[in-house]
Every structure is written in structure tokens, then in C-alpha cells.
Amino acid sequence: MGKIVSFSNQKGGVGKTTTCVNMAAYLTDFGKKVLIVDIDPQGNATTGLGFSKSALKQSVYNVLIDDDEKASQDIVHTEVPNLDLLPSNIDLAGAEVELVYKPRREKVLKNKLAEVKDKYDYIFIDCSPSLGLLTINALTAADAVIIPIQSEYYALEGLSQLMNSITLVKQHLNPALEVDGVVLTMYDNRSLISRQIAEEIKKFFTKRLFEIVVPRNVRLVEASSYGKPIMLHDPKCAGARAYKALTQEYLNRETKK
Ligand code: ADP
Ligand code: MG
Secondary structure, eight states: OOEEEEEOOSSSSSSHHHHHHHHHHHHHHTTOOEEEEEOOTTOHHHHHTTOOGGGOSSOHHHHHHOTTOOHHHHOEEOSSTTEEEEOOOTTHHHHHHHGGGSTTGGGHHHHHHTTTGGGOSEEEEEOOSSOSHHHHHHHHHOSEEEEEEESSTTTTTTHHHHHHHHHHHHHHTOTTOEEEEEEEESBOTTOHHHHHHHHHHHHHHGGGBOSOOOBOOHHHHHHHHTTOOHHHHOTTSHHHHHHHHHHHHHHHHHHHO
């Protein structure tokens, strides 16, 4: 059975999509079969993997809204062998409201992913920057959460809301949900702020903070603008090495469980 991991933080621009896409790509390098579910109406994981949002006829929106639409009908293969995508586009913006009228509205994604769960080792859900119904669906479907945090001044702001949401989902919808890890992104070794933030996050999350931090690296921005994971764009750059090492650290943690 595949493990479902939600990449969540209701702040935008903290590295959720970059971390989700690149960890997923490196997992395939380590022999895993991975599906990314893009559940952000902005569709950055979708474009980041080389798909044009406007050319998509069907997306995760149809899977969530149409009772008869199966996830497998809309999953596409990416350029990376063993990495598949359930894409998103702006249609999904309507789902947040339309889902409200569905029975068991928090469990729609969980129920749809059940069909494909055993075809993958990992299913990564790339969340939008909100704690709305789409994110609640992701947290309800997930076995675990990975929280990317940008190393900047207000990094801790809003984290208590995220932790509250996780606690509420655990209490009411998904008791088995765990926080698998916290990743510091856009880290600048030379900056005092980055180092101070790292200290604070470490105090707050202790062992859940990954030891590998992702440095600020413009190659990662380039890669996503070319629609490629960093593994294919520039596998030797600092960002690529960090994401590969992070994925290795994640797998090591998994086997120790
Ligand atoms: P989120 O999904 O949380 O909104 P993204 O992963 O899209 O965040 O990252 C926000 C922006 O920062 C994107 O333009 C992305 O390319 C860039 N970015 C992400 N990680 C890094 C990094 N380590 N170094 C430099 N730029 C980064
Ligand atoms: Mg994103």
C-alpha cells in the first residue's frame, strides 16, 4: 500500500511545491513509484512537471467533483519514469465551494485515492496555501504531513494554526495522521536570520526537523520554469544535492520506524 504524504503550510511561497516535486523525483531514483496529486488551483506542480494547464481537459477537479470520475482516468505519466501526476488547473478554485455540498466532503480525496493507493509506493499531495476544504481533504487522505518552512523572519507565524488544523483533523477525521518532518527551505548559511530561525524551529519541532536544509538556489527556480525537476535540469547544483540528500534522509527515517 502506498503511503500518502501531504505537503502543507498555509503560507504561500515557502517551498511546498518545490519540495514535493523534487523529493518525489528523487524517490523514483531510489526505486520508488510515486504519484503527485496537485491540489492547488494555481497548478504549480503541474506546470513544474512540464504540463500546460490550459491544455488539460480533465484534472483533479473532475475527480473531486464528479462521483463517477476515477483518479486513474486523469493520471498522466511525467518525463520522469515512475513519476505520475494527477494534475490541477484553475477549475479547482471552484471545488473549494462545490465540495461544501457533498456528503462526507472532507473524505472525497481519500475515497478517490483508495483506487490507486496500491499502485504507488508514495502519493505526495501538493497543497494550496490555505487551510480550506482542499487542504482538509489532503490531511484527511494522508498518512503523514511534511511541512516546508522558509527560513525567514515570520517563519513561525501561522505555524500554530497549521498545527491546530492537524490536531483537529486527527481528532475528528484521521486519527493516524503524523507529522513526518519539517524541512527548512531557502536557507542561507551566511545569514544570521536563517541560523536563528533554524534554532527556533529546532526547539519547536525537535527531531521532526530534517537535518538536511535546502539552500537558496536559483537553479531550482529555473528548473520549475523549464517544467523539470532539478534532477533533470542540473543534478549537480547545490539545490539538487540537497533534495537528493533530503530524500535519502527521509527514506532512512522511514526504515527506522
Ligand atoms: P509554495 O508551493 O509553498 O508556494 P514554491 O515551492 O512554489 O512554494 O516556492 C516559491 C518560489 O520560490 C518559487 O518561485 C520557487 O521556484 C522558489 N523557490 C523554492 N525553493 C527555492 C530555493 N531553495 N531557492 C530559491 N528559490 C526557491
Ligand atoms: Mg505551491
